[in-house]
Amino acid sequence: MPRTSIKITGAAGQGIDSIGEIVGKGLKRAGYCVFGYREYMSLIKGGHSSYQLDVSDRVIRSSETSIDILVALNHHGLELNIPELKRGGIIIHLTEGWKFPPEIQKIIDKRKLSIVYLPVENILASLKAKPILGNVLLTSVLFGILGRDRAGLKELVTEQFGHKKDLLELNMRCIDEGYKSKEKFAPTLTIPLPEPNPVFRSHMLLTGSKAMGLGAIHAGVRLYAGYPMTPSSPLLTYIADMQNETGMVIKQAEDEITAAQIVSGAMYMGTRALTATSGGGFDLMSETLSLNGIIENPAVFVLAQRPGPATGLPTWTAQADLLMAINTAHGEFARCVLSVSDAQDCFDLMPIAFNLAEVYQAVVIVLTDKHVAEALFTQEPFSQGKATLKRGKLVTDRKELAKLKPGDRYDPKAKDGISLRWLPGAQAATYCAQGDEHNADGTVDETAFNAKAQLEKRMKKMKALAKVMPQPELWIGNREQGTGNRVTVRLSKQDVSLDVLLVGWGSTKGAVLDAMEEMGKGSEGSKGRKGREKRIGYLHFTYLWPLRTERFAALAKRAKEVVFVEGNYQGQLAMLLKQECGANTDAKILKYDGRPFFVDELSSDLQKYLNQKPGTKNQ
Amino acid sequence: MQSYSCVNKCTWCDGCGDYGIWTAVKRALTESGLAPWQVCLCFDVGCHGNGSDKLQGYRFHGLHGRVIPFAAGAKLANPKLPVIAFGGDGASFSEGIGHLVHGIRSDYPIVFVLHNNANYGLTLGQASALTWQGQKMNTAPNGIPEHTLPSMDFVFSLEPTFVARSFSGDIPQMTEIMKAALKHRGFAFVDILQACPTWNHFATHEYFLEHCYDVTTEGHDTSDFVKARAIAVDTSKRISTGILYQREDIPDFYEKLVPRQGKTTTPVEEVAITDVTAYMKKLL
Numbered sequence: 001m002p003r004t005s006i007k008i009t010g011a012a013g014q015g016i017d018s019i020g021e022i023v024g025k026g027l028k029r030a031g032y033c034v035f036g037y038r039e040y041m042s043l044i045k046g047g048h049s050s051y052q053l054d055v056s057d058r059v060i061r062s063s064e065t066s067i068d069i070l071v072a073l074n075h076h077g078l079e080l081n082i083p084e085l086k087r088g089g090i091i092i093h094l095t096e097g098w099k100f101p102p103e104i105q106k107i108i109d110k111r112k113l114s115i116v117y118l119p120v121e122n123i124l125a126s127l128k129a130k131p132i133l134g135n136v137l138l139t140s141v142l143f144g145i146l147g148r149d150r151a152g153l154k155e156l157v158t159e160q161f162g163h164k165k166d167l168l169e170l171n172m173r174c175i176d177e178g179y180k181s182k183e184k185f186a187p188t189l190t191i192p193l194p195e196p197n198p199v200f201r202s203h204m205l206l207t208g209s210k211a212m213g214l215g216a217i218h219a220g221v222r223l224y225a226g227y228p229m230t231p232s233s234p235l236l237t238y239i240a241d242m243q244n245e246t247g248m249v250i251k252q253a254e255d256e257i258t259a260a261q262i263v264s265g266a267m268y269m270g271t272r273a274l275t276a277t278s279g280g281g282f283d284l285m286s287e288t289l290s291l292n293g294i295i296e297n298p299a300v301f302v303l304a305q306r307p308g309p310a311t312g313l314p315t316w317t318a319q320a321d322l323l324m325a326i327n328t329a330h331g332e333f334a335r336c337v338l339s340v341s342d343a344q345d346c347f348d349l350m351p352i353a354f355n356l357a358e359v360y361q362a363v364v365i366v367l368t369d370k371h372v373a374e375a376l377f378t379q380e381p382f383s384q385g386k387a388t389l390k391r392g393k394l395v396t397d398r399k400e401l402a403k404l405k406p407g408d409r410y411d412p413k414a415k416d417g418i419s420l421r422w423l424p425g426a427q428a429a430t431y432c433a434q435g436d437e438h439n440a441d442g443t444v445d446e447t448a449f450n451a452k453a454q455l456e457k458r459m460k461k462m463k464a465l466a467k468v469m470p471q472p473e474l475w476i477g478n479r480e481q482g483t484g485n486r487v488t489v490r491l492s493k494q495d496v497s498l499d500v501l502l503v504g505w506g507s508t509k510g511a512v513l514d515a516m517e518e519m520g521k522g523s524e525g526s527k528g529r530k531g532r533e534k535r536i537g538y539l540h541f542t543y544l545w546p547l548r549t550e551r552f553a554a555l556a557k558r559a560k561e562v563v564f565v566e567g568n569y570q571g572q573l574a575m576l577l578k579q580e581c582g583a584n585t586d587a588k589i590l591k592y593d594g595r596p597f598f599v600d601e602l603s604s605d606l607q608k609y610l611n612q613k614p615g616t617k618n619q
Numbered sequence: 620m621q622s623y624s625c626v627n628k629c630t631w632c633d634g635c636g637d638y639g640i641w642t643a644v645k646r647a648l649t650e651s652g653l654a655p656w657q658v659c660l661c662f663d664v665g666c667h668g669n670g671s672d673k674l675q676g677y678r679f680h681g682l683h684g685r686v687i688p689f690a691a692g693a694k695l696a697n698p699k700l701p702v703i704a705f706g707g708d709g710a711s712f713s714e715g716i717g718h719l720v721h722g723i724r725s726d727y728p729i730v731f732v733l734h735n736n737a738n739y740g741l742t743l744g745q746a747s748a749l750t751w752q753g754q755k756m757n758t759a760p761n762g763i764p765e766h767t768l769p770s771m772d773f774v775f776s777l778e779p780t781f782v783a784r785s786f787s788g789d790i791p792q793m794t795e796i797m798k799a800a801l802k803h804r805g806f807a808f809v810d811i812l813q814a815c816p817t818w819n820h821f822a823t824h825e826y827f828l829e830h831c832y833d834v835t836t837e838g839h840d841t842s843d844f845v846k847a848r849a850i851a852v853d854t855s856k857r858i859s860t861g862i863l864y865q866r867e868d869i870p871d872f873y874e875k876l877v878p879r880q881g882k883t884t885t886p887v888e889e890v891a892i893t894d895v896t897a898y899m900k901k902l903l
Contacts, residue, residue: 029903204902214895222886223696242898243878249695249886250878254721258688261681261718265692268679269659271886273696291682351892381899389892423887424659424677424693425700432671432678435664442680443627443672 010073020051031196036376061510140178208372209234211343215350231370232276232304256281260288270423276302293333298357316594317370319567337545339367341509343377351387359392406441417460466546501559511597549581636787636813643793663706684715726805736815744818805871
């Protein structure tokens with residue numbers, strides 16, 4: 001798989017993000033698929049952070065653990081990241097007179113790594129430029145090494161600084177100086193990229209959080225309340241930054257309980273309102289979820305996962321809150337849990353989540369994680385024809401409103417338990433959205449008969465929801481003719497027989513699909529070869545609760561091996577499937593170290609299952 | 620007032636201050652020309668919350684301590700609809716005190732009616748943060764060690780734009796205060812000293828009758844923050860009631876929102892699938 005990986009390391013506050021963003025955007029515009037991945041610590045300045053860009057002329061959806069180019073803004077990168085370099089890799093650093101310890105020097109020699117020291121401070125001083133411009137300088141050197149011309153870079157920088165003439169001029173000089181420096185300090189060094197693929201030029205380069213923000217705006221969200229917590233904060237930041245254009249009401253709440261209550265009040269009143277948080281904040285919101293359950297208030301909560309318990313690893317990733325999303329909050333009530341896996345999902349699932357919430361008058365939890373929230377995706381502009389506004393049994397017609405009785409609101413006889421809903425301020429009979437157990441009009445009613453009838457009414461919605469939840473999607477590898485037998489993944493409507501059925505959810509998808517392509521594993525099997533190729537497929541769950549198990553059960557029955565791939569310790573989806581349909585869940589590839597799945601690492605884990613001889617299943 | 624009446628029977632104790640407050644609320648809404656469908660009434664949990672199904676109007680009865688943010692969210696979604704939040708002293712000065720702080724600080728354009736009976740009535744008479752010190756209460760046979768939270772001093776420290784006080788026996792005054800609160804530009808804090816004959820044997824209906832006086836009879840200037848705070852805080856000899864403080868020269872929370880300037884629609888009316896093409900272009 002032609003993939004070039006560039007990693008920029010340094011302390012927080014040194015500008016690695018700005019280099020990463022400009023290099024990423026520049027390469028995307030040149031016609032490459034870029035996947036960006038940031039690692040950083042929970043501090044504002046210092047620490048050791050990195051920004052990795054994986055670049056390809058084909059669709060890529062994940063990062064790999066090894067890199068081609070390391071740009072080390074301080075000496076920590078030289079101490080920590082050299083072992084990640086591939087053979088023939090390049091190190092660009094700014095630390096004058098750095099001596100590598102013998103064990104690192106061994107790696108450098110063995111892998112034939114090239115080392116470029118750039119006297120950035122001196123170059124900037126000669127240009128009378130501030131240290132911040134070192135970012136542009138380094139970007140230019142990097143572009144030179146990647147064989148990119150300076151025109152594209154200049155265009156990008158002009159976009160950013162075009163309004164400040166002096167600064168722009170200085171930036172342009174830094175770019176020219178960067179290209180000169182490349183010739184001076186690394187004249188022969190180059191890591192050429194493959195021919196660009198023009199399709200990516202018109203794509204966006206965006207984080208999952210921005211995609212989700214766009215999805216929320218698209219879905220008609222008009223109020224957002226949130227309390228900062230990584231990794232949900234980038235969504236709050238994006239939506240807040242957009243407020244003057246969208247006209248949205250933004251409230252940075254005093255805590256997560258407040259945020260949850262504000263959006264619940266706003267949804268009760270009849271707008272579309274959103275909040276997002278991470279595990280700890282979600283714990284605080286859970287009582288409000290339960291309240292929405294009993295008052296049958298549509299509500300959408302985004303749960304951006306990071307590793308717990310407690311503060312855990314604040315700036316790292318996990319998929320460990322699936323069971324919490326499904327089980328959180330006291331009492332039994334209707335809820336729906338979805339999970340995004342990439343930028344496309346982040347956009348698409350927002351209107352879907354709000355429609356489900358309004359149609360079923362239920363709580364919808366949308367799971368994301370730090371990986372999706374902060375990774376950079378190369379994404380085709382979102383198609384806006386798909387989403388529709390579904391508001392279910394919302395009564396707005398004047399004549400219909402006039403006919404309403406208070407008892408229509410929570411009528412226990414309503415089909416599927418979904419009763420009529422109308423909004424405060426509508427000229428109609430009024431009702432009480434009652435947090436105590438209540439009868440049809442919201443009057444408190446503690447009789448056994450009523451308690452049973454109302455609970456059953458609300459839980460009927462789960463049955464109705466279960467019927468409309470889409471089945472998981474099956475991805476299989478397709479061997480392309482005439483492309484050197486290259487494998488690309490595609491969705492399969494048909495259930496096929498597989499040797500290995502991988503099962504996952506959330507951000508795992510990107511690495512799994514990339515691994516399937518990079519391992520060159522088709523799903524049709526190859527005929528005429530000695531020894532049949534193992535067929536592999538990936539079953540991805542977007543809709544997690546209520547859980548549809550039929551397709552999984554059918555595929556699992558036909559597969560020789562079922563392997564769960566999840567970013568948590570227990571295999572939480574596997575646990576659910578065992579609970580719901582008695583699945584055999586012995587084989588799992590699990591990761592719970594705060595890092596996402598990397599394509600090369602996952603490929604080698606998968607290889608073990610593919611190499612397995614028959615009869616050694618599930619070991 | 621007929622339009623607000625309801626068939627459900629009241630369940631409060633004999634002599635409970637909730638009867639008076641409940642009556643004043645219905646009267647104030649009626650005299651303000653608001654039909655039940657034109658108001659949103661949000662109730663916290665407590666004895667007063669048991670009144671959520673004893674009148675008409677679009678009502679909400681939520682979680683203990685959390686009524687202010689819910690009411691604020693409702694109001695921000697549809698600023699055209701008057702929103703009143705009701706909460707007790709137990710919820711509002713303990714579990715939900717953060718919401719009270721930020722509600723006043725944010726100056727949401729809502730009315731907050733504090734049912735202040737100085738104890739947790741519904742859970743059978745435990746001390747609240749506003750219970751007088753030394754009072755023997757349920758779970759506190761020796762009285763509570765904590766000192767009483769100086770609620771009015773606390774509220775004034777948050778720079779409120781509307782503070783009024785009344786007591787549950789004075790229906791005409793409560794009515795007038797609530798009508799004024801409904802018209803107020805920002806967050807209207809209405810403290811109603813409430814008789815709780817079952818659990819509160821220190822600040823009783825009779826005590827309020829003896830101690831309360833109407834500040835309008837003494838020509839109180841409601842724009843005088845320092846004076847208002849002083850007469851609100853010092854209740855040692857007599858208790859000031861009426862509108863104690865009000866200013867309307869600052870825009871409320873919603874009015875301050877830059878993105879909402881010049882908008883004639885409400886967020887409720889704006890729900891639609893929205894074109895994001897222009898926003899996507901920025902990300903190319």
